[in-house]
Amino acid sequence: MTMSLDGFVADRRGGTARLSDPAAAGGSEYMDALIRATGAVVMGRRTFAMAEDPDWFVGNYEFQVPIFVLTHTPPPVMPAQDGRLTFTFVTDGIASAIAQAKAAAGDRVVQALGASVVQQVLRAGLADELHVDVAPVLLGEGLRLFDDPDLEGVALEKVGVQEVGGFTSLRFRVVT
Secondary structure, three states: OEEEEOOOOOOOOOOOOOOOOOOOOOOHHHHHHHHHHHEEEEEEHHHHHHHHHOHHHHHHOOOOOEEEEOOOOHHHHHHHOOOOOOOEEOOOHHHHHHHHHHHHOOEEEEEEOOOOHHHHHHHHHOOOOOEEEEEOOOOOOEEEEOHHHHOOOOEEEEEEEEEEEEEEEEEEEOOO
């Protein structure tokens, strides 16, 4: 996840353009390593809906892996899929979504994307690491990544800091 220096993952209109960095885009060493390490993605319905056309994911989304969308209501029409990128709409909670994603990922990493999903994974004690890229911008208001008082008891241990273009990438081990 990328957040602004003041903790937002989207501006007040839901936009994320100011949080993008070409140095961390597809084709960069940083992003290529992240893509290689990723075996599955868990995202929320809001993150899934950011693509105006859900068929866009196949061939365009950086993670061409099984995607598990945490939702209360699956879409009436399944989005396009192929041999690498598949969609599973999970309606029975975060633990189920993570378990299914881990099974699909094998020995590779499961990425959790979306503020609500990240908060749920941390609250449920299902995260091994927290990886956050900090953009050198201030948004002032919008959607906060860690706007959840129940996260107060989550302990983190710093395991890495890396400069990626103008961004700072932070990695923490979750100590529960």
